[in-house]
Amino acid sequence: MAEIKTVSIIGLGALGILFGNHLSKKMPEGNLRIIADRKRIERYEKNGVYCNGERCSFHYVTPEEIVEPADLLIFTVKFNGLEDAIQAVKHHVGPNTIILSALNGISSEEIIGSTYGMDKILFCVAQGMDAVKAGNRLTYDHMGMLCFGEKEPGLFSEKMKRVARFFDKAGFPYEADTNMMKRLWGKFMLNVGVNQTVAVYKSNYGEIQKEGPAREMMIAAMREVMALSEKEGFPLGEEDLRYWLKVVGALSPGGKPSMVQDVEAKRYSEVGLFSGTVIELGKKYGVPVPVNEELYRRIREIESTYAVAD
Template sequence: MTIKDVSIIGLGALGILFGHQISQKIGFDFSVIADQSRIEKYQSQGVFCNGEVCDFNYQSSEDGSIADLIIFAVKIDGLEAAIEAVKNHVGPETIFMSLLNGITSETIIGEAFGEVNLVWSVAQGMDTVKEGNQLFYTNPGIICFGNRNGDEPSEKVDRVREFFDRVGIAYEIDNRMDRKIWAKFMLNVGINQVVSVFGENFGSVQLPGKPRELMIAAMNEVIPVARKEGVELTQADITYWLRVVDGLSPEGKPSMRQDVEARRPTEVELFSGTVNRLGEKHGLETPVNEFLYDKIKTLESTF
């Protein structure tokens, strides 16, 4: 079954980035699912990607148009509401993908709709900056996707690959996505938190110095935690992500830094909060993440 009708829920940085790419190729076969108040806001104020108007088609959560592919691009605290919002758009062949940070969104979506049509995925390598209804980026990054833990791509993975080829989204297929998601989580634990507290942009952790050392130390604390959770991460994974970091635009900013500047609640519970809780669960010390957690919570208290 070919993917034709595609919906995204969530117009943060990744929703706009990939929504714009998709809508330019398939037009009204692409839609953004949102409640009526958000739709009115998007339509009155517009949504822009690198200065271009995003000509999105909008559908309310009450509309019953069935999607072949639904992409979740909300934040974790909005995931449960997003699951409810898309239910009228789900059919027996609908494929689900999540672009959320953290290590839990696939599990939550799978519990809601079943794992049979869930494609595990993670976005990486983009240097997006979102200011109000405007998104700017230099590098659009890629979406890594595949099976959670298997050797051969499944039929649903092949359907997504064909669709991404058709609309021009860069991708990488990895059929150990459980490991990939943990590895991306490790990166976010380092770069999002350290730039939010000790830097202004990616450039602050691209050069040798205290911020880069702290980023690496925070990432290192994830490795033993992941192993206790059944996922094998190594120093080679840190080396890989450092190459990714060094290839980003120095002026770009991670999402948490943008939240701090906008005085919005951050995803600190998703990052160091998770590392610290799992560390306590397994009897592992996580002093760097405890330090970053306290720093970010102090920042949030001033908002």
């Protein structure tokens, strides 16, 4: 199989800018393509997109443009934009394209795979970044990394090797994980705890790094995911909880997860992807999830004021 030479990214949120900015400096111009509709491209070109104060140099293509399929396609959209994004990337997917989805939650890979084939998918999580996006400007201290792997445990497949070789060459932080589904569930547990708790407290990472009610709430929400992970066949234990709490501890205290940024901007959040999923799985397995029910209620309550405030 050929080496990865062309990369397409869809979604210029925090992760899209973070990854795109890094790769744009390591790849020949035109080999990295940012997919966006005409209106967005005009806005990006007029106002610029900035990463840590520096204007990004991006090559944009519209969904309609006929291009050579990408060797690597990365989804960095919000979950509510996934269906549109799947349609928008159709010219970028060929027989040998590898697809990574950096979306939160545990369902985006299967959704993308149902259109383009699970054989193209590597399961993936983005972790350890503390990027904050305000308008067209992104700031971060920690770039974090992408972790990827196959659904079946123990595999270090040719697809994984191709991505690893490319990331090595591009100096892009990554981990190739041979127990990827456990990692995916671990990241889901982290998001369910961190994003929602910090959003409800309208605070930052510092709030959950110290002892107190917010941290207790976060850990209780995470434990509910642990109970469900066992039922789903990817059991998370105390060691996993300690690992992810360490990840939380390393984040910049003033940083904020995307859900808080949504609340501050009065945008509807991904709560359905987090406690919404937990509540559904709780019903499916008869597992009580009171903390996530409370988080869901409180975030929906915050969101219910948006229309009035606008």
